[in-house]
Amino acid sequence: MRERLGKLTENLDYTLLIAVVLLCFYGIVILYSSTRFGYGVVGENPLFYVKRQSLWIASGFLLLIMIILVDYHNLERFSLAIYIFSILSLILVIVVGRITHGSRRWLYLGVFPLQPSEFAKIALIIFLADFLSKNKTKMENFTYFLLPFFYTGLYILLIFMQPDLGTSLTYIVILIIMLFVVGSRIKYLLTIFLVTFSSFPVLWHFLKDYQKRRILVFLNPNLDPLGSGYNVIQSKIAIGSGGLLGKGIFQGLQSQLKFLPAQHTDFIFSVLGEELGFIGAVLLLFLYIVIIWRGIKIALEAKDIFGALLATGVVSFFLFHIVVNIGMTMGILPATGLPLPFISYGGSFMLTNLIAVGLLLNVHLYKIKW
Amino acid sequence: MKDSYQIPKEIEQRINWLLILIIISFLFLLINLWHLQIIRGGEFQERAVKNCIRSLVEEAPRGQIYDTHGELLVNNRPNVIVSVIPAEVDNLEDLSIRLSKLINLPSEEIIIKVNKNFENPYKPVKIFDDCPQHIIIEIEENKDKLKGVILEVNPRRNYIYQELAANCLGYVGEINKEELERSENSNLQGGDIIGKTGLEKYYEEFLRGEKGGKEVEVDALGREVATLLRKKPVPGNDLILTIDKDLQRFGEKLLAGKKGSIILSNPQTGEILALINQPSFNPNLFANIISYEDWQRLSTDPNYPLTNRAVQNTYQPGSTFKIVTGLAALEEGISNSTRKIYCSGKFTLKDQVFSCWKKGGHGSLSFVDALSQSCNIYFYIMGMELGINRMEKYMQKMGLGEEISIDLPEVSSGIRPSAQWKQRELNEIWFPGDDINLSIGQGYLLVSPLQMHSIICAIATEGLFYRLHLVKQIISAEGQLVQNFSPVLLRRIDISKETFKLVKEGLRATIVKGTGWRANSNEISIAGKTGTAQNPHGENHAWFVGFAPYENPEICITVFLENGGEGGEAAAPLARETLEYYFRM
Known part of the structure; x- marks a missing residue:
C-alpha cells in the first residue's frame, strides 16, 4: 500500500487532473447560464440543474479515486464479466427502461435515472483492450479480425433498439481506432470500410424515421426549417453572433431567450459560443487538447499493450464526442445527439467521463521510466 | 532503469498516426469556429440583435x-x-x-x-x-x-x-x-x-x-x-362515429331532467348507435382553459354531469341479472322448459325470510313464466342450487367484473363477487343468503350499464360478443381512409341453442304479458327484462335491457335510470319510445 501511495504521488498526471477539474468548473458556469431561468419542466429553482450536476461531478471524482487505487491490470481478469454485465444492462433497458422523448434509454434504480449505454462505452474499451492485447498476433487472420466486430455489433444491436444513432457510432469509432492502433492490417480495415459503405442503403432501412430525417435535414436544412433544421439554424445564429469576445456570460440573447433547443444538454456549446465568443470556445478546445494530448502521451508511455489500448480507447471516445458535438452545434456535422464531455448536463455521461479519466490516470501510474 | 516490457514500435507508430487525425480534427473545429464567429460573426450578430x-x-x-x-x-x-x-x-x-x-x-x-x-x-x-x-x-x-x-x-x-x-x-x-x-x-x-x-x-x-x-x-x-x-x-384526422345524431338527440331529450343512460347498439356488429348520458355538460366550456367558476360548478355538481355513467359508473343490476342466473340454471340442468316451482310469496332459509316482490305469490311457475313475471322465489332457488362457484363461472363468461372492450378511456369493471372475493375483501365466508341476494342481482354485485348491455347483445346474438365501438372510420384531412373499424368478434360463448331459445322466450313473454308490458309496442316485437335495484341510500334504480325485433334482433337497448324508481314503470316505456323512434327513422 505504501508503495502504491508512493506511486500515486510520484506518477499522478497532475496536468491531466487539473485540466479535468477546470473543465468541470467551466461546465458548471455554462450550465448555470443556460438553466437559471428554469429550463424544462422543473422550472422555478435556478440552481436545480447546477446542484444535480455538482452532485454527479462529486460522485464521479469518488469513482475516479476508487479506480486509481486499484492496479488497472486487475481489469484484464474481469473484462469478460464487465462485457457481459454491460450487455445485460442494455437488455434490461429494452425490457423495463423508461421512455423519454420517444426513445427508451433510461434505467431507474431508485431515484437515479441511469443510462447504461454510456457506461457501456467504458465496458467496451476495457473489453476490447483486453481482447486485442491478448490476441494481437491472431489478428493476422481475417476471420479472427472480424471477432471484435461481432462483440461490438452486439452492443450496437441493443442500442439500435433504444434507438440511439450517436452512441452506436461512438462504439464503432472506438472499435476502429483501437483496431488501428493495435496494428491491424490496413487492408483489412479498408475492406470493412468499403463493405460498410456499400451496405449503407440496407442499413438505411434500420434507422428510425427521426434518424433518417436528421440525416436528410443535415444534408439539406431547408427540408425542415422549423423542426430539426430549426435547432441547427438557431444554434448557428447563437455561436456566430458570439463573435470574438462573446456577449458576456449570462448575456446571450439566443440562449437566455431559449431559442436554443436542449441548451443544457446537446446544444450547450451554443450557449458557450454565444456568451463567451471565439475566445471562450478556444479556451474550451485548449482544455480538451490538454486531455487528449495527455491521453496520447499516456498511451505511448504505457507499460504494456493493454494499457496503451485503454488509453487510446478513452482518447477516441473523448475525441469523437468533442468533434461530433461541436460540429453539430456549428451545423457542419449531423445532429446525432452526442453530449459534450464534462460540459453537457447528464449524470451517467458525467460519471462515464470521470471513469474514463480514472483509467487514463491509472495507466499513467505504471508508465515505463526512461 | 527500464521496466520489463514496453509497447512495440509498431503500435507507437500507429499512435503517431492517430495523433495526426487528432490534430486534423481540432484544426477542423478551430477553422470552422473562426469562420462562424470571426468571419461571419457580424452577419450573425445582426441577425441575433434585430432578432426581429x-x-x-x-x-x-x-x-x-x-x-x-x-x-x-x-x-x-x-x-x-x-x-x-x-x-x-x-x-x-x-x-x-x-x-x-x-x-x-x-x-x-x-x-x-x-x-x-x-x-x-x-x-x-x-x-x-x-x-x-x-x-x-x-x-x-x-x-x-x-x-x-x-x-x-x-x-x-x-x-x-x-x-x-x-x-x-x-x-x-x-x-x-x-x-x-x-x-x-x-x-x-x-x-x-x-x-x-x-x-x-x-x-x-x-x-x-x-x-x-x-x-x-x-x-x-x-x-x-x-x-x-x-x-x-x-x-x-377526422373521426366518423357509429353514433346517429338524431337518435342520440331523441334519447337525450327523453332523459332530460333525469339521471341515467341509454345505450343502443347493433348486436351483429358492436356498433353503438347512441350512448346517452344525462345530465350532460357543455364541452365548449373546456375548449381552451375553463374558467374557475365553471370548473367548480361542474366538478362539484352532485349529479356528476362530467361522468359517462354508462361506462364509468357501476350499480346493482337488480332483476335484469335474472337473465344470467336463468342462463346458468338452464345450462347446468337445474332448470328446463318443464320444471315448475311454486311461489308462495315467501322463501325461508333457516330463520331468515326472503320474499317475492309480489306479496301473495305467483303460484306455480315454469321457467318462461318465472322470467316474465320476474319471480324472485324461482330465482332464489336457482341461485341456491347453482351455488356461488357455478354462478361465478357464468358471470365471468358474460364479462362481468371485467373491463368491456370499447374505444373509450376509463372503463369500469365493476365487482364480480365470489367466495374468494368476499374472503379477501370482507374477510367473511360466503353465506347461502349471499347466493339468494346474488340470484336477483342484489348484494355485492356491481355492473356498469355498458356491461349489462354487452350481456343483452350476447343474448340477442345467442352467444356472440362483438367489440363495442363508437368510431367506424378514421379519415385524413384530405379524405383518405386511415383506418376502418370492421366488426371484431371478441369471443363466442359455448351455451346451447335451447338455453338461449328459452331465455329469449322468457324475455319476449316479459314484454307481452309480464313485468315489461309498458315496453310492449304494436309497431315492433320487443323482448327484454326489467329490473329494480334496491338502493339503501335513496330511490331505487330502474333498469331495462332488451332487443328488437324479437325474431331477428337488429338493435339492443339498455335503459338505466339512477334513482329512477321501478324498472317496469320508469325504464320500460322509455325503451319502447326509443325503439319505436329508431324503427321509424
Whole structure:
C-alpha cells in the first residue's frame, strides 16, 4: 500500500487532473447560464440543474479515486464479466427502461435515472483492450479480425433498439481506432470500410424515421426549417453572433431567450459560443487538447499493450464526442445527439467521463521510466 | 532503469498516426469556429440583435368528428388571441392603458397578466381570448400605437350541438405536467391542447395534427415584413362515429331532467348507435382553459354531469341479472322448459325470510313464466342450487367484473363477487343468503350499464360478443381512409341453442304479458327484462335491457335510470319510445 501511495504521488498526471477539474468548473458556469431561468419542466429553482450536476461531478471524482487505487491490470481478469454485465444492462433497458422523448434509454434504480449505454462505452474499451492485447498476433487472420466486430455489433444491436444513432457510432469509432492502433492490417480495415459503405442503403432501412430525417435535414436544412433544421439554424445564429469576445456570460440573447433547443444538454456549446465568443470556445478546445494530448502521451508511455489500448480507447471516445458535438452545434456535422464531455448536463455521461479519466490516470501510474 | 516490457514500435507508430487525425480534427473545429464567429460573426450578430425575426407557432386544427351519416358534430373555429411580446414593448404602463380602452379590461389586470405569464421576452403573453371582430379591426388600425401587441389566430374546438353526446366525445384542455411526462410523443410541449376525456382522449394520436410554425421578419412597428420560413401545420384526422345524431338527440331529450343512460347498439356488429348520458355538460366550456367558476360548478355538481355513467359508473343490476342466473340454471340442468316451482310469496332459509316482490305469490311457475313475471322465489332457488362457484363461472363468461372492450378511456369493471372475493375483501365466508341476494342481482354485485348491455347483445346474438365501438372510420384531412373499424368478434360463448331459445322466450313473454308490458309496442316485437335495484341510500334504480325485433334482433337497448324508481314503470316505456323512434327513422 505504501508503495502504491508512493506511486500515486510520484506518477499522478497532475496536468491531466487539473485540466479535468477546470473543465468541470467551466461546465458548471455554462450550465448555470443556460438553466437559471428554469429550463424544462422543473422550472422555478435556478440552481436545480447546477446542484444535480455538482452532485454527479462529486460522485464521479469518488469513482475516479476508487479506480486509481486499484492496479488497472486487475481489469484484464474481469473484462469478460464487465462485457457481459454491460450487455445485460442494455437488455434490461429494452425490457423495463423508461421512455423519454420517444426513445427508451433510461434505467431507474431508485431515484437515479441511469443510462447504461454510456457506461457501456467504458465496458467496451476495457473489453476490447483486453481482447486485442491478448490476441494481437491472431489478428493476422481475417476471420479472427472480424471477432471484435461481432462483440461490438452486439452492443450496437441493443442500442439500435433504444434507438440511439450517436452512441452506436461512438462504439464503432472506438472499435476502429483501437483496431488501428493495435496494428491491424490496413487492408483489412479498408475492406470493412468499403463493405460498410456499400451496405449503407440496407442499413438505411434500420434507422428510425427521426434518424433518417436528421440525416436528410443535415444534408439539406431547408427540408425542415422549423423542426430539426430549426435547432441547427438557431444554434448557428447563437455561436456566430458570439463573435470574438462573446456577449458576456449570462448575456446571450439566443440562449437566455431559449431559442436554443436542449441548451443544457446537446446544444450547450451554443450557449458557450454565444456568451463567451471565439475566445471562450478556444479556451474550451485548449482544455480538451490538454486531455487528449495527455491521453496520447499516456498511451505511448504505457507499460504494456493493454494499457496503451485503454488509453487510446478513452482518447477516441473523448475525441469523437468533442468533434461530433461541436460540429453539430456549428451545423457542419449531423445532429446525432452526442453530449459534450464534462460540459453537457447528464449524470451517467458525467460519471462515464470521470471513469474514463480514472483509467487514463491509472495507466499513467505504471508508465515505463526512461 | 527500464521496466520489463514496453509497447512495440509498431503500435507507437500507429499512435503517431492517430495523433495526426487528432490534430486534423481540432484544426477542423478551430477553422470552422473562426469562420462562424470571426468571419461571419457580424452577419450573425445582426441577425441575433434585430432578432426581429419572430418565431410563431401555428397550431394544427384537430380532426373533426362526424356522426354515422356524415353530419358534422365537432369542428374548430378560429380563435383570435390578443397577446403582448414583452421584448417589443417600450413602456408597459402606457401600452396597457391604451390597450385597456380597446378590449375592456382594466389596465392593471393587463400588467398583472404580462408579469404573471412572462416566460421570456420573446414569447407572446396571452392577454385576451376570443377577440370579437370589431376589436380586431380597432387593434389593426391602431397598430402603430400598440407596439408589442400581436393578434394570433388559433383553432379552437367547437362542439356544434353543445351538450350532445358530450360524455362520449369528451373535452380538450391544456396538457398538464403529468401528461407531458407520461407521453411517449416527443412533439408535445407545455401549453398544447390535448384530449382529456372520452373519444377526444382515446383517439388523441389520430385527432391531434402536427404543429406548424413560421419565422417572420418584423419591422420596428412589429409588422410582418417577410416570412422567412414556414412549416404548414398538418390537420389531424377526422373521426366518423357509429353514433346517429338524431337518435342520440331523441334519447337525450327523453332523459332530460333525469339521471341515467341509454345505450343502443347493433348486436351483429358492436356498433353503438347512441350512448346517452344525462345530465350532460357543455364541452365548449373546456375548449381552451375553463374558467374557475365553471370548473367548480361542474366538478362539484352532485349529479356528476362530467361522468359517462354508462361506462364509468357501476350499480346493482337488480332483476335484469335474472337473465344470467336463468342462463346458468338452464345450462347446468337445474332448470328446463318443464320444471315448475311454486311461489308462495315467501322463501325461508333457516330463520331468515326472503320474499317475492309480489306479496301473495305467483303460484306455480315454469321457467318462461318465472322470467316474465320476474319471480324472485324461482330465482332464489336457482341461485341456491347453482351455488356461488357455478354462478361465478357464468358471470365471468358474460364479462362481468371485467373491463368491456370499447374505444373509450376509463372503463369500469365493476365487482364480480365470489367466495374468494368476499374472503379477501370482507374477510367473511360466503353465506347461502349471499347466493339468494346474488340470484336477483342484489348484494355485492356491481355492473356498469355498458356491461349489462354487452350481456343483452350476447343474448340477442345467442352467444356472440362483438367489440363495442363508437368510431367506424378514421379519415385524413384530405379524405383518405386511415383506418376502418370492421366488426371484431371478441369471443363466442359455448351455451346451447335451447338455453338461449328459452331465455329469449322468457324475455319476449316479459314484454307481452309480464313485468315489461309498458315496453310492449304494436309497431315492433320487443323482448327484454326489467329490473329494480334496491338502493339503501335513496330511490331505487330502474333498469331495462332488451332487443328488437324479437325474431331477428337488429338493435339492443339498455335503459338505466339512477334513482329512477321501478324498472317496469320508469325504464320500460322509455325503451319502447326509443325503439319505436329508431324503427321509424
